[in-house]
Amino acid sequence: MTRSTKKTVATAIDLLNARVLGEAELQQIRIRQGRVDRILAMSAESRSPEVEVLDVAGDWISLGGVDLQINGALGWAFTETFDEISLQKICQFLWEQGVDGFLPTLVTTAVENVERSLCVIANFSPPDLPAAQILGVHLEGPFLNPAKRGAHPAEYLLPLTIENVKRVLGDYAHIVKVMTLAPELDPTGEVIPYLCSLGITVSLGHSQATVAQAQQAFDLGATMVTHAFNAMPALHHREPGLLGAALVRPGVWCGAIADGHHICPIMLQILLAAGDCDRSLFLVSDALAPLGLPDGIYPWDRRQIEVKDGTARLPDGTLSGTTLPLLVGTQNLVKWGLCDPETAIALATASPRKAIDLPATLVGHPANLLRWHLDEATSELSWERLDRT
Numbered sequence: 001m002t003r004s005t006k007k008t009v010a011t012a013i014d015l016l017n018a019r020v021l022g023e024a025e026l027q028q029i030r031i032r033q034g035r036v037d038r039i040l041a042m043s044a045e046s047r048s049p050e051v052e053v054l055d056v057a058g059d060w061i062s063l064g065g066v067d068l069q070i071n072g073a074l075g076w077a078f079t080e081t082f083d084e085i086s087l088q089k090i091c092q093f094l095w096e097q098g099v100d101g102f103l104p105t106l107v108t109t110a111v112e113n114v115e116r117s118l119c120v121i122a123n124f125s126p127p128d129l130p131a132a133q134i135l136g137v138h139l140e141g142p143f144l145n146p147a148k149r150g151a152h153p154a155e156y157l158l159p160l161t162i163e164n165v166k167r168v169l170g171d172y173a174h175i176v177k178v179m180t181l182a183p184e185l186d187p188t189g190e191v192i193p194y195l196c197s198l199g200i201t202v203s204l205g206h207s208q209a210t211v212a213q214a215q216q217a218f219d220l221g222a223t224m225v226t227h228a229f230n231a232m233p234a235l236h237h238r239e240p241g242l243l244g245a246a247l248v249r250p251g252v253w254c255g256a257i258a259d260g261h262h263i264c265p266i267m268l269q270i271l272l273a274a275g276d277c278d279r280s281l282f283l284v285s286d287a288l289a290p291l292g293l294p295d296g297i298y299p300w301d302r303r304q305i306e307v308k309d310g311t312a313r314l315p316d317g318t319l320s321g322t323t324l325p326l327l328v329g330t331q332n333l334v335k336w337g338l339c340d341p342e343t344a345i346a347l348a349t350a351s352p353r354k355a356i357d358l359p360a361t362l363v364g365h366p367a368n369l370l371r372w373h374l375d376e377a378t379s380e381l382s383w384e385r386l387d388r389t
Contacts, residue, residue: 013052013367015386017042019060020362021346029061031367039363060372061386062345063365064100066352067326068178068282069138069227069255071105072289077300078104078121079113080289087124091131093292097325098370098383101133101358103177108141108152109301111168118172130368135356136177140226142168143191144206145182148231151320152206153301160185162194173198177356180226182207183217196221201356203255206231207242214245218252224355227286228254228271229263230319247274253355255284258329259322261311262286265336272339282351283329288312288321295323327383334374334381341374341381 015029020039030038073090076082094102106117121137141152143160158164160181169176178201183192192202204217205226225232225246233241246252254275258268275281285291288305290298295307300320305312310324326348333344349370350360362369369386 013054015061016053016055017058018056019058019342021060021062021342021350026058029362034367036362036365036367036369056371060341060345061362062349062370062372063353063360063362064095064132064368064370064385065098065326065330065348066135066358067094067099067102067285067287068352068356069105069140069284070094070102070287070291070326071107071321073287073291075289075293075298077289078117079106079109080301082117082120084120084124087120087134088127088131091134092127092129094132094325095130098327098385099132099325100368101135103136103138103356104134105138105140108144108149108156110156111142111158114139114142114168115170115172118170118175122172122175135358137172137175138178138180138203139168139176140180141206143179143181143185144231145185145208147208148182148206150206150231151300151314151318160191162190165191165194169198173200176200178203178224180205182209183220183222184209184213189216189220192217192220192222204232204242204246208233209242209245211240211242211245214242215249218245218249223252225252225254227262227284228256228281229267230257247271247280250280252280253351254281255352255355256281256329257286257322258283258332259311259324260332260336262319262322265332265338268333268336269338272333272343279351281347282355283326283333283348284352285324285326285329286321287323287325290323291325293323331381335379337379341372344381345370345372 013031017026018029020027026042028040072078076086142156142158180203195202202222203224203226204222246254290307297304297306305320307323312320314320330344330348333339334341353360370383371386372383374381
């Protein structure tokens with residue numbers, strides 16, 4: 001459960017007895033002019049008597065979440081008709097869900113739909129109110145292996161060529177941050193270096209890649225894997241495949257969905273152990289348009305999805321995503337006893353930032369922070385925002 005109470009952080013305040021990611025001892029966090037100025041050990045030096053003090057009593061303080069794979073919210077899908085007003089509402093809603101930034105994710109659809117969505121996002125003006133920032137766009141398709149397309153419509157999949165990539169990107173390559181593709185579809189090996197030359201992070205997914213094909217893709221510049229375990233060959237003791245190659249490759253990040261349906265918690269535990277936790281893994285929501293709406297049946301392109309307990313499926317049972325906010329995954333990891341709170345928090349806050357080369361440290365960051373509290377009796381991890389004025 002998330003605590004709904006908000007605290008307002010003054011322009012000059014010291015947060016005392018805070019747990020900070022990467023620090024074994026309790027820290028004091030100095031906030032000046034609405035930004036984190038310094039982080040010091042509690043014993044480091046005396047505090048100024050005129051500065052406001054907030055004792056967080058051993059709670060964790062972190063940056064907000066960053067969601068690198070989210071397909072929509074509040075009934076709007078990023079690949080369907082939406083406008084600046086709906087995008088503003090989504091940004092404000094995600095902020096209320098503890099998310100600082102996100103990549104609107106465009107799933108496989110007609111190229112003209114992709115172009116329309118990219119145009120809206122490229123021309124978007126952020127609202128003046130507190131809101132999650134758009135950090136770029138994640139294109140999840142259309143260069144996916146048909147055998148592992150999952151819920152992506154087969155009629156819009158395209159061969160993986162530079163010409164088709166240019167066609168999909170159009171005039172908007174500068175706002176695309178991540179592209180998910182199946183590397184085995186490009187025997188020339190030309191596409192991944194081309195995307196890297198544009199500053200686009202290449203993520204492998206919806207793929208049948210063998211370990212050799214995955215290793216070649218990493219050699220060519222791919223640095224990410226989309227929703228580990230899902231839409232790829234299973235780990236096997238004689239054919240580790242795409243995921244096995246990723247988990248032993250330094251510098252490769254794997255996204256994971258922690259809703260309890262996309263990955264069994266036991267397999268998540270194996271992933272955490274094998275993947276060096278917050279140094280090569282991060283959480284995503286993979287949330288669909290009904291995020292923020294109750295369970296039920298909703299339209300999805302020309303099909304329908306049924307949302308039950310936060311998980312979305314097509315009528316044939318195919319998993320298509322979730323309707324759970326990103327930070328629910330953090331809470332689940334702790335509730336299931338898979339990792340300690342610090343690791344779980346990092347997986348939704350620091351790790352996704354590192355995966356796309358964004359700063360992940362508190363110092364210098366606006367004081368719109370998250371305060372996390374663990375109820376030792378119930379293993380429930382809750383959070384609230386510390387909002388600066």
